[in-house]
Amino acid sequence: MEKFRPEIILLFVIGYMSLCVGIGLWAMRRTRSTRDFFMASRHLGFLVASVAVFSSLMSGWGFVGGPGLVYKMGASSFWILCAMIAGIALAFFLLAKRLRVIAAVRDPISLPDAVGARYKSRSLSFLTAIAILLGVLGYLGTQILAMAWVLKNILVEVAFIGDVPLGVCLALSSAVLVFYCVTGGIIASVYTDLFQGLIMVVAALLVFATAIATFDGGLTGMAETLLADDPESIGPWGTRSMVCCLSWYFLLAVGTCGQPHVITKFMMTRRVDDARSMLPVSVLGYALSALLWVGIGLCMRALVVEGGHAPLNNADEAAPEFLQRYAHPLLSGVVFAGLLSAIMSTADGFLNIGAAAVVHDIPRAIRGKSLKNELFWARTATVIIATVAALFALYSGEMIALLGVVGFSTFAAAIVPTVAIGFNWKRATALACNLAILSALVVNYGILLLKIRLPYEFDGGAFSLLVSITVFFFVSLCSTPRKIDPDMEAAMDI
């Protein structure tokens, strides 16, 4: 079976992608309106919704980038994981009920729609849509590029295929993603998320067990090896500065409730009390799928340090190398499918909210009304956004990785004050939200483009979140809120 490892992996990947296509076709029959396309007509069961929540959060970055970060910087990235249970809990406490109630009252089909209804401000709705679009393009580009690299790594090992150009891999992998997103919209997205989430959990558990078994002495053996080489690497901060780790914790714990591809799922559930069952499932799913991040990362670093594996030229090779060299071929097949699942489960959410921003939110903010044949334009926009993101990913060089990094923080800094806090706080004003979003974009992209390094490696995205929350809070206190519509006010009181 070892002889056929590459072919087995390829079979699993083909099987997985075929399933995605099948789900896309199934969902297409259930997608007849933009309400179906963007909000699944608010008919999601709690299990589908909760798996969609955590699988959207655990992107390819978590399955590829995460182990790479542990390989590169030891325990530093554990603070990102550490923040997520707090982050998911915050999202539910602040928004799960609130957004679902508002969804029932005003029937928004996107987050900017809900923002416009709350603040009675088209400019704010427009700005929120722009922030979402900017975050989506950067984040989506990295996901698409990651997908292409994973596929390239798989195909190069198959004797009868060999090295396939990155552009071709990108086209192949994106084609599947775009197909099910165009045909089935958010319905296809969440049902593939369900399937993808389950694969991710199973894959992570099996890989974690394999990583423990691979290294002599298991987790303790890895820790002792790393301690002997560099005590700081296995200390609580890893090789990065303590302040960097703590700023990541801040950004991820508070910023999760500003991730639009996650919180829009709260508006899609069948019942308003589904949140009670969703939260523990989402938390458990994320915690289990994070085991892959910890297991592979520590194992690969320890293997290289003790001389059991050649050093990696690129930290992101940690996960693929581990799967190619140490995992059973069948497990490798499952995990590579899990890898693609992790990437696609996030990318499909981005495509959907990006299409909503382009086709629904921005036209409504400018013209005051929706486009005709909105469903047709939503599908068209999905293809265009994917194409733009893919081209950007292929030709922008280092910029795509940087934009991907600021994607999370762009969403966080723009949406946390406006939505997570503002939807619960009647004192919040449209002016404060507009200024918060603008300050978030200026600070975030300013730090990125000017290559500013904050003292002690304090994360730039975390800094922009701090600035935007501060601006939002104090400007709200100093400005007069508009009268909230009675039904919105009642929704905020529930």
Added chain:
Amino acid sequence: MRERLVQYGIPTFLIAAFWVVTLAIFLLPEPANVDGVAHPDYGKEREQSHEMARGGAGAERHGAILVHGWLMIALLASAIVYLLAWGASRGTQSSVATAGAGRERAKFIGLFLLGFLLFQVVLAAIFLSYRASLVDPPNTDFWGPLPTATSLVFVAWITPAFFVVLYVIFFNRWILSPRAVEKFNELVKMSRQSQQQEDT
């Protein structure tokens, strides 16, 4: 007065304090290699582009900012618990908010205070055990499979699960009480009626 303190005073204090600590950190002289160096064997300084970093001397990197770091995470944990409690008690139909809800409110505050204390103790323990490990880093104590301070990071990871449990157990009292459900159903009915009127 108490409500204004909770609604405005606490957030103002938390935001201001966070800024003070952050700026204090920014103003401290930064030691060399605070964010690690290339690993001498597997890092980028060698000809091959290997990618692994090394932390170096912990006491040198973090010794001077341990207290600042602890203050930062303590404030952050306080903000998180505050937001969780605020989110849980927001609804006017919540059993915590209604008149005569003294006992329920006391239970609510008590449980969130307990969660807050748990969180703070775990986070403080990370810093204390890290500080202890700086005495003899290569021979640091282990707790379970990892060094004590690192194991405690994973304890900090699951500590918020306490609030997840509260959410599930008290959902029908704090988050969405029967009265809130009634109000919600009324609101949906009114919304549908006004939508029908608009359509006709």
